[in-house]
Amino acid sequence: MWRELKPIGRHPDSGGYRRFAWSEADIECRAWFRAQAEGRGLAYEVDRNGNQWAWLGDPEAGDAVVTGSHLDSVPDGGAFDGPLGVVSSFAALDELRGRGVEFGKPLAIVNFGDEEGARFGLACVGSRLSAGQLGIEQARRLTDADGISLPQAMERAGYDPTAIGPDPERLARIGAFVELHVEQGRALDLSGDQVGIASAIWPHGRWRFDFRGEANHAGTTRLVDRRDPMLSYAETVLAARREARLAGAVATFGKISVEPNGVNAIPSLVRGWLDSRAADQATLDTVVTGIEKAAREYADAHGVELDIVRESFTPVVEFEHALRDEIARILEGASDCLKVPVLGTGAGHDAGILSGSVPTAMLFVRNPTGVSHSPAEYAAEDDCVAGVIALADVLEGLTRR
Numbered sequence: 001m002w003r004e005l006k007p008i009g010r011h012p013d014s015g016g017y018r019r020f021a022w023s024e025a026d027i028e029c030r031a032w033f034r035a036q037a038e039g040r041g042l043a044y045e046v047d048r049n050g051n052q053w054a055w056l057g058d059p060e061a062g063d064a065v066v067t068g069s070h071l072d073s074v075p076d077g078g079a080f081d082g083p084l085g086v087v088s089s090f091a092a093l094d095e096l097r098g099r100g101v102e103f104g105k106p107l108a109i110v111n112f113g114d115e116e117g118a119r120f121g122l123a124c125v126g127s128r129l130s131a132g133q134l135g136i137e138q139a140r141r142l143t144d145a146d147g148i149s150l151p152q153a154m155e156r157a158g159y160d161p162t163a164i165g166p167d168p169e170r171l172a173r174i175g176a177f178v179e180l181h182v183e184q185g186r187a188l189d190l191s192g193d194q195v196g197i198a199s200a201i202w203p204h205g206r207w208r209f210d211f212r213g214e215a216n217h218a219g220t221t222r223l224v225d226r227r228d229p230m231l232s233y234a235e236t237v238l239a240a241r242r243e244a245r246l247a248g249a250v251a252t253f254g255k256i257s258v259e260p261n262g263v264n265a266i267p268s269l270v271r272g273w274l275d276s277r278a279a280d281q282a283t284l285d286t287v288v289t290g291i292e293k294a295a296r297e298y299a300d301a302h303g304v305e306l307d308i309v310r311e312s313f314t315p316v317v318e319f320e321h322a323l324r325d326e327i328a329r330i331l332e333g334a335s336d337c338l339k340v341p342v343l344g345t346g347a348g349h350d351a352g353i354l355s356g357s358v359p360t361a362m363l364f365v366r367n368p369t370g371v372s373h374s375p376a377e378y379a380a381e382d383d384c385v386a387g388v389i390a391l392a393d394v395l396e397g398l399t400r401r
């Protein structure tokens, strides 16, 4: 399985992945998903938002146990973020079939579309639409850097975009959703565990800072005459690091666009995207308020106009304790490990989006590098196998309850 998936969308030089939603690479990944599903005799379907489902048993029966993750990536992403959860889901099903498990409930494996938001700028589009957390018109207006809209991209990929929107009936048929994901940190590496359970997802958001100055000649314009938005932007990046460090949070300006983007032209517009996250809402508010205040001061100092737009936000997700504790009992009962570690994460996930509609849980697999959203992301084979066995144990336990 892994061998067929691994080369899709992989950059030969960096080894990183570019599997943007509805791109050629994503279409290939989706074809891979369908082949894995149909090759196992599972009932394959695509929902109104382009999420892919592979069913064992009758979806209409309700109380389904669902597992899965996403196959898309950030630019130059790692091999495991998303795909490990989908591959492990199929492998866990194979394991359960090998055990001769009788499934007391419908089981499904899902690939949620566009989890990373790398193409249209909003994360978890597939799960947000289904959970009713993204308005249909807002979704239809999403456009990529080439001005291609989400509906156009779906259509070009051969998917019907006309029915995108909330899918409450489908979610109502799910009794539990469990997402296995590579850990995007080193907590398990430090604790010496192969698998952990998620406790919570930090609140996090994305803000766009538009610094408007005055385009002019880089060689002939005196410094005193300049209204250079790049300066205000640069000082704001440093302020973001300062505010985050003071608050024990994180803040990143990872994306920037400059107009006219000429080496010998003072920019007219510098657009920077801030990603900030903190363990609780109050801290996140403090950090972002501090960054915004500093940005406005820097803009004023350079005669630059500043607009700040909050493009997306995900409140804190506390995974439901009942399901989380049941999964811990299953894992601790099924193996000789004393206590399965329970850990929070700053990374967003489809499970976080679904947690508002469906009992959800997450399993993490050790990543000794702690690195993610980078080709350096890694999980050792024996840890991946441990993740599959843990997921199989959890699915077996949940389909029998």
Ligand code: HGY
Pocket: 115, 116, 117, 123, 124, 346, 347, 348, 349
């Ligand atoms: O941004 C995130 O946390 C997730 O990887 N989409």
Ligand code: MN
Pocket: 074, 081, 116, 347, 373
């Ligand atoms: Mn990710």
Ligand code: MN
Pocket: 070, 081, 082, 115, 181, 348, 349
């Ligand atoms: Mn992910």
Ligand code: MN
Pocket: none
């Ligand atoms: Mn000239």
